[in-house]
Amino acid sequence: MAQEQKQPRRSTEDEEPVDAGPAPEGAATERKERLDDDIDSILDEIDDVLETNAEDFVKSFIQKGGQ
C-alpha cells in the first residue's frame, strides 16, 4: 500500500522542476533529449546483435520460392 502511494508522489516531484523551470522549451528539450537517449540506447543494443558484414549477409540470404 505504501508503495502504491509513493508512485504518484514521485511523478509530482518529477513535474515540479518543469513548473518551476526557466521556460517550457527547457522541458521540451529535456524530453526530446531523453527520447533521443532512449533511441540511442535501443540502437546501441541492436548494433551489438546485427550481423557484422551486412552486405555479405544480405547477399547470401537466398531462398527458393514457396507458396
Next chain:
Amino acid sequence: MSGRIAAYRSAPYARPMSVRRVMGTETEFGITVAGSPTANPMVASSRVVNAYAASSHRARRARWDFEEETPLRDARGFEMSRQVADLSQLTDEDLGLANVILTNGARLYVDHAHPEYSTPEVTTPRDIVVWDKAGELVAYDACRFAATTPDPDITLYKNNTDNKGASYGSHENYLMRRSTPFADIVKHVTPFFVSRQVVCGAGRVGIGQDGRGHGFQLSQRADFFEVEVGLETTLKRPIINTRDEPHADPAKYRRLHVIIGDANLAEVSTYLKVGTTALVLAMVEDRFLTRDLSVRKPVQSLHEVSHDPSLGHLLELADGRTLSAVQLQWEYFHAARAYVDQRLGADADEQTLDVLARWESVLTRLERDPMECASELDWVAKLKLLEQYRQRDGLEWSNAKLALIDLQYSSLRPERSLYQRLVRAGRIERLVGDDEVTAAMHEPPTDTRAYFRGRCLDKYAEQVAAASWDSVIFDLPGHESLQRIPTLDPLRGSRAHVGDLIDASPDALSLYGALTR
C-alpha cells in the same frame, strides 16, 4: 462409419456474427545454414522437422493421411487436371518429405523448400496468436534439436521474401458456409485485402519482386501478387485464392484459403489481421455488405498502397470515389460496427468488441501519424527502427544495413531477433502470456477437433498410424486393417465431446471401442 460414432455429437456452429470462426494459419519459414549459402534447403528443412519429431521420443511416428486432400479443386466449380497443374500444386502427393503431427494438433512439415508450421484449428483471433506464436517456439526448438553444435547452424526467418525474387507464404484459413456464393467473397473481400496491409503489413526494405528498387514498403508479399483470382499459390499469385479443399463436409462448408497476408511477429498485427478478416467474412456470409467497394485495377492498387508508407495514396473505386487505404478500411470498420450492433447488440462477446475497439484505435492513429502505432504494428515498428538508423548514421535506403535490419527483425533466434529486442525493451505490446504460448507448443486448443487429434497423439502415440485435419487412423491390436476415425466436422472432437472419453480410455483400443459402441 461416422454415423456409428455416438460420442462424436454435433457442436453448434461457432457464432458466425462475430470474430469467432474455425480458422488457422500456415507459416513457411525462410531458412539458412550458417557458412553454406548453397546448402540444399529441402535437406536443411527436413533436418529441422525430423529433429523435432525425434525429440518427442515416440517409438512410432504417425504419417500424414492424404486421403481427403484435393488441392486442385477450384471454388468456382471445376477441378484442374493433374497434367496441366504445376508440380508445386500437387500438395496431396506424399513425396516422403519430413512431416510431423504435434500433440498441440499442429502440423510441422517440409513444404517445397521451407519448413512450415500450420496451427491447429482454433475459433478466436486470440487463439490464433497463441498457437501461431507457439509455432515460432516450435520452429526455433527444431533448429536447436537439429544442431550438432551448441550454436545452431540453421536459422529460420518468419518473413516472406529473400529480396531476390523468391517469396514464400503465410496463409490464413477460414471456414465458411458453403451456401455463400464465391462471387460475393471475391467482390467484397478483394478491396478489403487491397487495403488491410496498412494494418497488418510486416514492412519490407526493397521495392519490386527482386527488391532492386530502393525504399520501404508496407508489405512483404504485395509485389508478388499478379492476378485477381486464381488457383495458383506459387506462381501468378492471386489476391483471392480459389483452392476449394474444405477439410470438412463440402456440402456444408468451404475453406477460404487466404494467401495474401504477411508473416507477422507483432501480436496485435496478427490479432487484427485475423480478427478483422473474420468480421468481414461474417458480413459477407450474412449478406450485410450492400455497398460495392470495388477498387479499380486491384492488383496495381495493391502494389501502390504498399509502396506508400505515408498512407496518402488514393485508390479509385468503381463508384467513382477516391479513398485512401485507411479510408477504405474505415468503410469496412463502420459496416462491421453496425453489423455487430444490429446482430449482437449487448450480447456481443468480449473479443469481438476488443477487435472493433483496437481496429478503430489503430485506424484513427494511422490517419493522424502512423508512428503512433509503432508498439503494435509490425510495419510501423520496423519503419521506426529503420528511420532511427537512417537518422543516426545518415543511411540511404540502398544501404545493406537497412536490408539486414529488415531481415533480422524476423529471425527466430532470440539473440538475433530485432523484434525480440524491441519486445524486451518494452517497445512492443504483447497480447498473450509466455506461459500460455509455451503450453500451446504441446497442448491443443480445447474447442475444435484439434483437441481429439492432439490428445490421441499424446496419449496413444504407439497406436496412431496416421492423422490429418479430418482423420485419425489407428493401428489396433486384434484388427487386421487400420481403423480410420473421420473428424470431418471441425467443431466435433472438442474437450466437451471427447475429453472424458479419452481420460477414461487407457489405450487406443478402449477409446476406439467407446467411440464405435
